[in-house]
Amino acid sequence: MTAFELPAPAKLNLFLHITGRREDGYHELQTLFVMLDHGDRLHFEPHSHLDLQCDDPDLPVDDGNLVLRAARLLQEHTGCRQGARLRLQKRLPTGGGVGGGSSDAATTLCGLNLLWDLNLEEAELITLGLKLGADVPVFVAGHSAWAEGVGERLTPVFMPEEWFLVVHPGIAVPTARIFSDKELTRHTPPIKVPASLDRGTLDSLQNDCESVAKRHFPPIAEALDWLQREAGNARMTGTGACCFARLAGEQAARQLLPRLPQHWTGFVARSKQISPLREALATLRARQNSGTS
Numbered sequence: 001m002t003a004f005e006l007p008a009p010a011k012l013n014l015f016l017h018i019t020g021r022r023e024d025g026y027h028e029l030q031t032l033f034v035m036l037d038h039g040d041r042l043h044f045e046p047h048s049h050l051d052l053q054c055d056d057p058d059l060p061v062d063d064g065n066l067v068l069r070a071a072r073l074l075q076e077h078t079g080c081r082q083g084a085r086l087r088l089q090k091r092l093p094t095g096g097g098v099g100g101g102s103s104d105a106a107t108t109l110c111g112l113n114l115l116w117d118l119n120l121e122e123a124e125l126i127t128l129g130l131k132l133g134a135d136v137p138v139f140v141a142g143h144s145a146w147a148e149g150v151g152e153r154l155t156p157v158f159m160p161e162e163w164f165l166v167v168h169p170g171i172a173v174p175t176a177r178i179f180s181d182k183e184l185t186r187h188t189p190p191i192k193v194p195a196s197l198d199r200g201t202l203d204s205l206q207n208d209c210e211s212v213a214k215r216h217f218p219p220i221a222e223a224l225d226w227l228q229r230e231a232g233n234a235r236m237t238g239t240g241a242c243c244f245a246r247l248a249g250e251q252a253a254r255q256l257l258p259r260l261p262q263h264w265t266g267f268v269a270r271s272k273q274i275s276p277l278r279e280a281l282a283t284l285r286a287r288q289n290s291g292t293s
C-alpha cells in the first residue's frame, strides 16, 4: 500500500453513568457513544522507521504521543519491522472529552494494519486498543454504540444522524482528575440496554461527571448554562471539557456557532451511524482489491 490519509473522528457521550469501581481503580460505566463527522486527520506513508510529525506544537512527537505508542504496540504484537512516516493534523481539543488522542490511536492501529499488510481482525485491534486507553475500542469498532465495562463492551445501536453544536470552553480536563474526585457519583444503578433509544429516554439520562467537572472547572458550568439557554438539553461529553447540544438541523447549528462568546471555540458536527474512519477504510480496501492503490 502506498501513501494514504485517514480521519480520526470525535465522539460524544450522549450520557454517561458510573455504576461502580473495579479493584484496579478504573470505573465501570454505561454510556452511549456517537461518532461525529469532524475530527483529526492522519497521513500514512511507507518509511524505513517510525517518524511522527504533528501540526500542534503543544503535543509531543515522541512516545508521549498516542500515535507512536499505538504504532510501537502494533510492531511489538506482530513482530513487524516496517516503519512509517505519520503526519497528524490536530483539530480536536486535547483534554476535550471528544476522544481526540484515543481516536488518533485507533486510526493509527487501523491504518498501519493496512499499510503493513498485517490483516489483523477487528477484535484483535480492539484488544490492543484497550491497552492504550478505555476510549480506543469504540473508535476501532467505528459505529455508534452502547458501552459498558470501562467502555470496551460494545453493543451497536441504531441512532438517527443528528446535528450538534460542540463548545470548547478553552480548558483541558485531565480525565484522571475527575475520576479521582472523592465526591464523584460512583453508584448509579445500572440500566438495561433499551431495545431502542427514543429521544425522551435519552434526554432524561445525565453525565455523572458533570457536577465534579463544573466544580473544578467553572468555564464548563458557564458553557453548559449558555448552551442550555440557547439550545436546551446541554450536556458535557466524557469528563469534559467540551459541552454539546443537539440542534434541529445543520442551519440551526451553524447560526448558533458565531454567537459563541469570543473566549470559547466550537464546531458543528453531524453524528454518524458508521464512523468516517470505517467508511474511509472500506474505500481504501476496495481500491487495494481492485489494484488501483
Ligand SMILES: C[C@](O)(CO)[C@H](O)COP(=O)(O)OP(=O)(O)OC[C@H]1O[C@@H](n2ccc(N)nc2=O)[C@H](O)[C@@H]1O
Pocket (backbone or CB within 6 Å): 013, 016, 025, 026, 027, 028, 029, 031, 097, 102, 132, 133, 134, 135, 136, 149, 150, 151, 175, 176, 179, 238, 239
Ligand atoms: C470518560 C470517557 O471519556 C468516556 O468515554 C472514557 O472512559 C475515558 O477514556 P480515556 O480517556 O481513554 O481514559 P484512559 O486514558 O484509559 O484513562 C485515564 C485515567 O482515567 C481514569 N479512568 C478512565 C476510564 C475509566 N473507565 N475509569 C477511570 O477511572 C483512570 O484513572 C485512568 O488512569
Ligand SMILES: Nc1ncnc2c1ncn2[C@@H]1O[C@H](COP(=O)(O)OP(=O)(O)OP(=O)(O)O)[C@@H](O)[C@H]1O
Pocket (backbone or CB within 6 Å): 059, 060, 064, 065, 066, 067, 093, 094, 095, 096, 097, 098, 099, 100, 101, 102, 103, 104, 135, 173, 175, 238, 239, 240, 241
Ligand atoms: N495524539 C494525541 N492527541 C491528543 N492528546 C494526546 C495525543 N497523544 C497523547 N496525548 C495526551 O493525552 C492527553 C489527552 O488525551 P485526549 O485528547 O484523548 O483527551 P480527551 O479528548 O479528553 O479524550 P477522552 O474523551 O478520551 O478523555 C493529554 O495529556 C495529551 O498530551
